Amino acid sequence: MIGTTTMASKAFVDTNVLLRATHADADMHIQAARLLKQARRNYHELWVSRQVIREYLVNTLRPGILSIPLSASEAAVRVSRLRVLFSVADDTDDVTTQLLSLLQRFPGGGKQVHDTNIIATMLVNKIDTLVTADIEDMKRFSTLIKLRSYLPT
């Protein structure tokens, strides 16, 4: 299920699209911002998760990526606005149970657990579409979810 959805109820926005869409100097910024605005019009709800917020903070606070990393107060303002734009899924016990189940079906290396946790969060919250810039890593879950991207699929 790759890149073919039109109308649906919920879509999950991956961290990579969120980062590119919210930084004008990032490669593919215009495409990512356009994709998010279009997704807002096509889906009733756009979701992220606590994990996505943490990953957004890692990338914007970490030295060496932004020429001027965000201060903690700037990050707080940004995240407060993201919480207006998106519904935020919690890391719950159900998500952990789903994660453990998925790890049996989709075994992978240690760091792939983080990708798998995104899918677990989506399934628990009945979100069937992932808006992502990482088709390469996420396509292994394409029997469970739909993938949308600005990239050729």
Add this chain to the structure above:
Amino acid sequence: MTPATLDHIIELTDQLSALERQALIEHLQAAAQERPLTDDEWDTVFDSVVSDIRLDQDFSDHRHDWYNDDGK
């Protein structure tokens, strides 16, 4: 009254001072607590999150790169 168009709203928003723009965003944040934002309101809040800070290094699209144990 003529309905506002997105282009008109953007044009007006561009004329606001930084403080007025901040007040507009706070108004929309408060509105979002009461009701779903319209598409145009959502776009306005979204545009307020877009940063023009230059990147020294482009973002990785791969989650495993964000979890490197480099001590930073």
